[in-house]
Amino acid sequence: MKKLILLITAIIILSCKSEIKTEPKPFDQLTSLMDNYAKESLNNGNINSIALAIYRDGKYYHNYYGAIDKGAQNLPNDSTHYEIASITKVFAGSLAAKAVLEKKIDLDDDIRIYLEGNYSNLEYENTPITIKNLLTHTIGLKQKTPKGLKNVMSKMNNGDYENSLIDYDINNLLSELKTVELNKKPGTFYNYNSVGPELVAYILQQAYNKPYKKLLEDFLNELDMNNTYLQENKTDNKPVINNYTSQGQLAYLGKNPLLGAAYGLVTTLPDLSKFMVFQLESTNPLIKESTRVLFEDDDSTLGYLWQDLGTAKEEGFFYSKTGTSSGVQSGLLLCPDSNYGQIIIINNNSEASSNDWGNLFNTVEKDLIKFPKINLKSILKSEFLKDIDQACVQFNSLNKDEKYFNTSLPSALNSLGYELLYSNRDASKAIEIFEYATQKYPKSFNLFDSLGEAYFSIGDNNKALVNYKTSLKLNPENVNAEKYISEISRIQSQK
Structure with a gap:
């Protein structure tokens, strides 16, 4: 006061x-x-705790609030590790954009040229699935998650693999893909999924003849994100912040048994902020490429696994990605035309906490848009x-x-x-x-x-x-x- x-x-x-x-x-x-x-x-x-970071016109600020565990005195800090769920996808998108610029892949490539064996089912009315379709969630599968992978995900959410390895990997997914059915023409219907990003990672492995994990690590090293890594299919993963479900119970670990392109990236707020600053300050051509509009319909505009791309009257061009898991709600928003960005992560996932997170996210953005003018209503609220x-x-x-x-x-x-x-x-x-x-x-x-x-x-x-x-x-x-x-x-x- x-x-x-x-x-x-x-x-x-x-x-x-x-x-x-x-x-x-x-x-x-x-x-x-x-x-x-x-x-x-x-x-x-x-909400138990909040990690918040903002960037505007070259100035940066971040802070932490609350307690990781209700009733405790454990405020998050710069060493707190967060699993950022689907924000993981945009790192795969950035690597795909880099591969396009380096002419390692083409967006219109039929994905079957990178797959060994018969995948004659991966087309609809003579239209094959392309890399662009993988990046924009428009692959056209009748069931967006193959049966075996869906079963594994259900078991993981129930804690069945908390202390054991998941008996499924990328090879199982490739086998299942031979039996899936398409009921939509690829590139025409948006249906958010995790299969597309994992196939992007697999294709990048083939294009570079290098493990996806290594490609990701090299990219993270370029950004000096030294505290960011994949929560892999292991029993000895590094400690991650406690996350809480809609019932207020500890959420199970979100291990990724595949390649790590859809979810499972673990980072700290300072590290993720480096990615935010990179997007707003760097002249690296992969940024412009990765935020290019690849698909648009009445409800969605997508780039390379970025979501909600658009141009607003006041703030100009913007793009974002959110991440949601059984115990996490995270969001990253970038507006290069107005030179601002924001990150907000909470370690709860319930309808009420998500609403509060959304309200906070929108309130923060409104003030960033108007800056350097200040919200006098908020200053005088009390x-x-x-x-x-x-x-x-x-x-x-x-x-x-x-x-x-x-x-x-x-x-x-x-x-x-x-x-x-x-x-x-x-x-x-x-x-x-x-x-x-x-x-x-x-x-x-x-x-x-x-x-x-x-x-x-x-x-x-x-x-x-x-x-x-x-x-x-x-x-x-x-x-x-x-x-x-x-x-x-x-x-x-x-x-």
Whole structure:
């Protein structure tokens, strides 16, 4: 709280054009907000610990929050090892991009030229599976995981292989591939899977005549990622952070019995951050190649195993990858046009913890997009909750200097209300904020719409209806208000 007061005081002095020339340091303010957001997420009680890293315009920050095991005093640190689940895939994608640039492989290669034996089944209507299809999850298999591998994965999730070797490897997968069936034309239908990345690794082995593990290690060494390795099919794997399932139980180790391209990469936050910085600072051509769009449909845009590629109006080009396992939720987001990136890892996996992780991820990104302008609503949040009138006075005083702050008071109140409603799950406080905002800004259709949503969320349909109707009167084109008015009318007619 002392830091917050000092921060606000410094800004007020600046805005009043004091003779003191020291300006606030935006990146320090930003990192302070990151700490606050993470601690607020922990307060919901669904997440044990958080590892967070941000990068913006050449500046980097990372920190840890909570306890690995609830009730303990074991805060994660730079030596804590995380299994990052499907983020593993983008390392295989980077190696594939490198192989394309070095003309070791071609994206349109029929994968059967790298497989020994008869795989006449790996085509549909005379269209074969290509390397591009492996990289974009568009291989067209009727069952995305062959029966034997699916059985092994189920056993592993039940802990059957916790202290023993998994009796399945890449050769078993290759044998099973001779019996699989395609029911979609390759390259036309997205179906997320782990088979494609493992086959990419196998093809890279053939192309370079070198084990995939060695290819990966060489790449990691180039990035100085000395604390990153594969969680292989062993009984003596190095220690990884305790992870917790949706039932709050310790999750079993996610060993990879194949080549290690789909999941199983273990790293530290500083090491994974080196990969983030590499993506944003390096001129290595494999970055541009690996983030090139290879497949796009109504729901998905994919590069070399990257997901959610796109271009946004404000932040420009972005790409990302998330990783989810029985006890891990991780995410890596990069935006080279705006020169920012973020990593957030938690050691829980439940619906509630995933929602909190997602809210935190989105909140962090919003502030990174606006930087160097700072989120004044978040700086003054505690003041808003104590004395909303006084907080509004402070807000308007500080917000005169548009160089430093990124939002108007109506937008700030609206954002705070939604944060209370969905992130903090405090509907009564959210309604209090929205009510105050609609009184202060009686011509804002959006604020009345938000107040209607808050009342609807607690089942007070009468008050919800009143506010939605007010919103629609202020803006006859508010489709959302029309929808809810219709829905509430339908509900009330059934009583």
